[in-house]
Amino acid sequence: MRVGVVTFPGSLDDRDAARAVRAAGTEPVPLWHGDDDLRGVDAVVLPGGFSYGDYLRCGAIARFAPVMEPLVRAAEGGLPVLGICNGFQVLCEAHLLPGALIRNDSRLFVCTDQRLRVERVDTPWTNGFTAGEEIVVPLKNGEGGYVADERTLDQLEDEGRVVVRYLGGNPNGSYRDIAGVSNARGNVVGLMPHPEHAIDDVFGPGADGLRFFTSLVGAALEQAVSA
Template structure:
């Protein structure tokens, strides 16, 4: 299975995401922000970083990149798409996911190994986990506070679209401790922590992040 990893000007976790795809057993395909097509990939990862320098708002310029036109169309057609950190911000700016990411409530950059609870296993990217499973993967952001109005938050909760929740201290002020959400179809997932940094036991806090990448590959094989 071929998983595309997009590089925007300012991306800095694209190579890590590509490696995670390979460690999981997939073929990583490099996609450039100016690409006019997705080169036949079976899924897409929007990696972390500071796309276009995070000018205006994080992800606000990247949403207009040529490749994002194809990503948005493909995602609406069912293509699995994962947005990590800055990629999550881009998905929200592109209206593939609801809500927004704002500056951390303590106004400081946070970088730590973060305990999380998997709330939904009904997505293309989390089907390999168990509901309620607690995992630890790195978190690093300055504008990672997830916000939405009460109506949308209630809707996400009622429809089982909260994918991950922070365990213990809330690191950035995200409403209802939300660390990741999905669209109604379950093919698009955005999360603020970095699963691509937890795929090998040699580095990072362990391999708890690998499940995101094996989940999508196994799902694609079954389909």
């Protein structure tokens, strides 16, 4: 499998994301924000960082990058897309995911190893987990508070589209402790914690994050068998 990793001006975690993709046994393919095609990749990761300096709103300028036009079309057609931190913000700005990310309610930058509960496990990015499984993944953000109107929040809950939820305290004021959500189809997932920083036992809190990337391989194999 070939997994595209997009680099925007200001991306910080694109190399970490590529390393995680490689650790999962797939091939990372660098995609530049100015590209007008996805180079035939099988999935895309939008990494963390401060795209275009986070001017206006986080992700608001990146949403109009040339690479986003083919990405939005491909995502709407079923291409697996994972947005991490700033990537989550970009997906919300591009209306591939509902809601928005705002400044942490503490008004402080948060950096911690965060406990999470995995709730949706039928996506290409989470099928390697079990429902209700508790994991630990690093979290680092200043504008990570997930917000949406009550109708949208209720819809996410009713349709089982909350992918991961914060445990042990809410680090940024996200409504209903939501740490990540998906689109209805499940191929597009965004989350604020950084699974690419938890892919081995040498660096970070462990290897819980690696399964977000190995899940993609499992999903592809399952699709191939069913075909």
